[in-house]
Amino acid sequence: xxxxxLHVENLRTYFYTPSGVARSVDGVSFDIGAGETVGVVxxxxxxxxxxxxxxxxxxxxxxxxxxxSQILFRGRDLATxxxxxxxxxxxxxxxxxxxxxxxxxxxxxxxxxxxxxxxRIHGSGSRKDAWNRAVEMLETVGIPAAGERAHEYxxxxxxxxxxxxxxxxxxVMNPALVVADExxxxxxxxxxxxxxxxxxxxxKKFGTSILMITxxxxxxxxxxxxxxxxxxxxxxxxxxxxxxxxxxxHPYTEGLLRAMPHMxxxxxxxxxxxxxxxxxxxxxxxxRFHDRCPYAWERCVREHPPLYQIGVNHVSxxxxxxxxxxxxxxxxxxxAGAPV
Amino acid sequence: xxxxxxVAERRRxxxxxxxxxxxxxxPALIILAVCLAALAGPALWHESATAQGNLVxxxxxxxxxAHPFGTDEASRDVFARVLLGARVSLxxxxxxxxxxxxxxxxxxxxxxxxxxxxxxxxxxxxxxxxSIPRVLLLLAVLALWYPVPVTGLILLLGxxxxxxxxxLVRAEVRVARNRDFISAARALGASHARIMLRHLLPNVLxxxxxxxxxxxxxxxxLEAGLSYLGIGVxxxxxxxGSIFLDGSASMATxxxxxxxxxxxxxxxxxxxxxLGDSLRDLLDPRQVDRQGAPALExxxxxxxxxxxx
Numbered sequence: 001x002x003x004x005x006l007h008v009e010n011l012r013t014y015f016y017t018p019s020g021v022a023r024s025v026d027g028v029s030f031d032i033g034a035g036e037t038v039g040v041v042x043x044x045x046x047x048x049x050x051x052x053x054x055x056x057x058x059x060x061x062x063x064x065x066x067x068x069s070q071i072l073f074r075g076r077d078l079a080t081x082x083x084x085x086x087x088x089x090x091x092x093x094x095x096x097x098x099x100x101x102x103x104x105x106x107x108x109x110x111x112x113x114x115x116x117x118x119x120r121i122h123g124s125g126s127r128k129d130a131w132n133r134a135v136e137m138l139e140t141v142g143i144p145a146a147g148e149r150a151h152e153y154x155x156x157x158x159x160x161x162x163x164x165x166x167x168x169x170x171x172v173m174n175p176a177l178v179v180a181d182e183x184x185x186x187x188x189x190x191x192x193x194x195x196x197x198x199x200x201x202x203x204k205k206f207g208t209s210i211l212m213i214t215x216x217x218x219x220x221x222x223x224x225x226x227x228x229x230x231x232x233x234x235x236x237x238x239x240x241x242x243x244x245x246x247x248x249x250h251p252y253t254e255g256l257l258r259a260m261p262h263m264x265x266x267x268x269x270x271x272x273x274x275x276x277x278x279x280x281x282x283x284x285x286x287x288r289f290h291d292r293c294p295y296a297w298e299r300c301v302r303e304h305p306p307l308y309q310i311g312v313n314h315v316s317x318x319x320x321x322x323x324x325x326x327x328x329x330x331x332x333x334x335x336a337g338a339p340v
Numbered sequence: 341x342x343x344x345x346x347v348a349e350r351r352r353x354x355x356x357x358x359x360x361x362x363x364x365x366x367p368a369l370i371i372l373a374v375c376l377a378a379l380a381g382p383a384l385w386h387e388s389a390t391a392q393g394n395l396v397x398x399x400x401x402x403x404x405x406a407h408p409f410g411t412d413e414a415s416r417d418v419f420a421r422v423l424l425g426a427r428v429s430l431x432x433x434x435x436x437x438x439x440x441x442x443x444x445x446x447x448x449x450x451x452x453x454x455x456x457x458x459x460x461x462x463x464x465x466x467x468x469x470x471s472i473p474r475v476l477l478l479l480a481v482l483a484l485w486y487p488v489p490v491t492g493l494i495l496l497l498g499x500x501x502x503x504x505x506x507x508l509v510r511a512e513v514r515v516a517r518n519r520d521f522i523s524a525a526r527a528l529g530a531s532h533a534r535i536m537l538r539h540l541l542p543n544v545l546x547x548x549x550x551x552x553x554x555x556x557x558x559x560x561x562l563e564a565g566l567s568y569l570g571i572g573v574x575x576x577x578x579x580x581g582s583i584f585l586d587g588s589a590s591m592a593t594x595x596x597x598x599x600x601x602x603x604x605x606x607x608x609x610x611x612x613x614x615l616g617d618s619l620r621d622l623l624d625p626r627q628v629d630r631q632g633a634p635a636l637e638x639x640x641x642x643x644x645x646x647x648x649x
Contacts, residue, residue, distance in 0.1 A: 058527060087530075088529065090527055090528060091530075095528060096528070098524050098527075103519055103520035104520040107521075117530075121534070122529060
């Protein structure tokens, strides 16, 4: 197997808050290959965005990436780079697309200026060259009349246009990896599809790898090849996208899939996962999902499950891998008189 | 149409809004007139501001065609002195405000952007400095440094005037630095200096401009006060404060010597204060609606229901 573009090993990002140590990301490992799109899904508060920010080393105090975490990008450990070296990586080799296209753009500069600024940070060309490059990039991301639009301010553009600008800023230096943090969440459904299509097209064109962070499994189904499911600051399941949708193993993944509306679904209430994500300062003992899990038994309270290999490229952090006969919801088990 | 408004149109629209704002036009015109008088006046007016006339016949003469503001005790033309005094008073105020705004803005930028302990330490220092009354500090220093040259006075006024500005800027930066575009700039490789100067500074500039405008008015008064006490601008150079001092002794017999520099101070300071308040209304982003059309561009009140009622 060739060396992956990004290899994250045992990433731990803790926040030292007055109410305790928040272990927001707690031992996350994954790979991203060149040209691959990987999705990270999970509810709010399970560590997706912190993972993304950790890769770019944008965690601010009181948070920090714990020693022992490894983030190998093209074989280079980003954790050991100086701030100066890291700046050369950001934007040029790894770029980020933010969720809110309005607030991710500086209101006092024209959009052309903002794309050109990225070129000027990383390139040595003249102001004029940077501007031309920016206009070219705006055309590439589908801004009509890019030459004139480049002179406009963010507030003069629609939400979808703004997100195209943000994508242009991320892609203008042709980075090897783009981290997209909920790139479509703030947009209308029709615009969402356009933006996903645009990202997919650009990825094919430039061979960029994408780490797509989202809570929307629909986005995952449409755009990624491999899915990482996160819960409680950990990876709880990882599989190829088809495999995951067809054979979800972890009860949390099952719950997420069941909470997704389907075409042709008859007037049926959407399923929900009971409870909420616990605060990162106090993950439950044992399996972190056990208090919300429909199958949990005493082993889950006692023993923190490792990632079990359950298929080709498919891992799951659930004891059901060893005791599959336990996959019986509590209420049915209770009705059958079996011990819980 | 807002969608296709170009940069030039936007710029013009600020100019147009500024011009139409009732409280901005006349103070701006007054300030412009005073600045022109300060720049060109002493060269155009035939009388000298410092040369003494005939001490017997020309002392304390009331206003006349030849001396529109009269003459003072030393037989000098008060109009010429007020013109030159405008140059001195305005340049002292403008330069010292430039110094204090620059220091205060940079200090506030660093404190607000750094946050944490650096911010706490820098701001405690400001708290300490603000607990010293500025006027008393100036009086003490000027008492020791006598006679003070004009450049010294500018430096002293500038170096004692930036504490409030740094607090203002720091507060704005604290809000602005948590906005996504700052994280986005970081994520795209911008350095701390670039983020502070290029991304944060323009976003906190509005309150700085307002503070500078109000600051000029403030410093004109302060300098006039110090000069009136005789420890500011020194003879024979006139400032509005020192001319007022010349006339204050003979207020009953030669009221014109004190009246005209006094009026100049009041009118100019009033203009700066009103302009500052108008700029606050014009530049406050909270008054700008989503299309970017500022509240003031809506139908003017003159034609609104309030005028008709």
